[in-house]
Amino acid sequence: MNILFLGDIVGKGGRQAVLEMAPLLKKEFNCQFVVANAENVASGAGLSAKCIQEMTKEIDVFTSGDHVWDQKNFVSEIKQFTNVLRPGNVSKVQPGKCFGTFRNPACGEIAVINLLGRVFMRDGASCPFETADKILNEIPSNINCVIVDFHAEATSEKAAMAHFLDGRVTAVIGTHTHVQTNDCKILPKGTAFISDAGMAGAEYSILGRTVDSVLRKFISGMPERLPVVETGIRVDGVVISYGSNGRAATGIKTFSRISSI
Numbered sequence: 001m002n003i004l005f006l007g008d009i010v011g012k013g014g015r016q017a018v019l020e021m022a023p024l025l026k027k028e029f030n031c032q033f034v035v036a037n038a039e040n041v042a043s044g045a046g047l048s049a050k051c052i053q054e055m056t057k058e059i060d061v062f063t064s065g066d067h068v069w070d071q072k073n074f075v076s077e078i079k080q081f082t083n084v085l086r087p088g089n090v091s092k093v094q095p096g097k098c099f100g101t102f103r104n105p106a107c108g109e110i111a112v113i114n115l116l117g118r119v120f121m122r123d124g125a126s127c128p129f130e131t132a133d134k135i136l137n138e139i140p141s142n143i144n145c146v147i148v149d150f151h152a153e154a155t156s157e158k159a160a161m162a163h164f165l166d167g168r169v170t171a172v173i174g175t176h177t178h179v180q181t182n183d184c185k186i187l188p189k190g191t192a193f194i195s196d197a198g199m200a201g202a203e204y205s206i207l208g209r210t211v212d213s214v215l216r217k218f219i220s221g222m223p224e225r226l227p228v229v230e231t232g233i234r235v236d237g238v239v240i241s242y243g244s245n246g247r248a249a250t251g252i253k254t255f256s257r258i259s260s261i
């Protein structure tokens, strides 16, 4: 079985590019299930019910990250979705859920978990390792595909999580930096890992934002509006393969494709 995992989808251009490319990628890689990080799906910052509804025909489960509450309405909207996750290692008062099991006719049951890193991130997250242990205790042992989206900045923290969970989950996929890394591998006990899946965002941009605005911000050190680039969109992600040998992955490979958007 093969799962398509897409990095952070940025804005309208990212959404359109994913709607165009996901059917082609699913066919090319024979994927039966799609997970995507949606923390930037609404105007580049946060999520909205409308965007999730628009993307649901191509994506089975949406994960998120530090930008999950950037759109105020989503605090109430998240409750209507069973397939949208917010990070788990945050205050219990936050609405929504951080993991779920999803039934797919071709793959059986798949569990997806969303966690937030703490290194070089805003405050507010508790220990992701402790939370991972707690969540895994709640996932039935007969589910042989468990995917973790570890939304974090530091490659060290992401690699540490992957080794911490090696043999206990099918894949630990990093998100958040919007830059795809060249380190995908299967760890000794069978867990597939990559530090960052990348993004669905503009090829000629800085993390999906206009080059000029980001440069002004860095050079002036002053607040700056950072418009999203909506054309020239590249779609990055990974394909995770697994069989029936416990939770072990059998493969992980990256892709990065320029869309027509």
Ligand SMILES: [Fe+2]
Pocket (backbone or CB within 6 Å): 039, 065, 066, 067, 151, 175, 176, 177
């Ligand atoms: Fe993020």
Ligand SMILES: [Fe+2]
Pocket (backbone or CB within 6 Å): 008, 039, 040, 065, 176, 177, 178
């Ligand atoms: Fe992001």
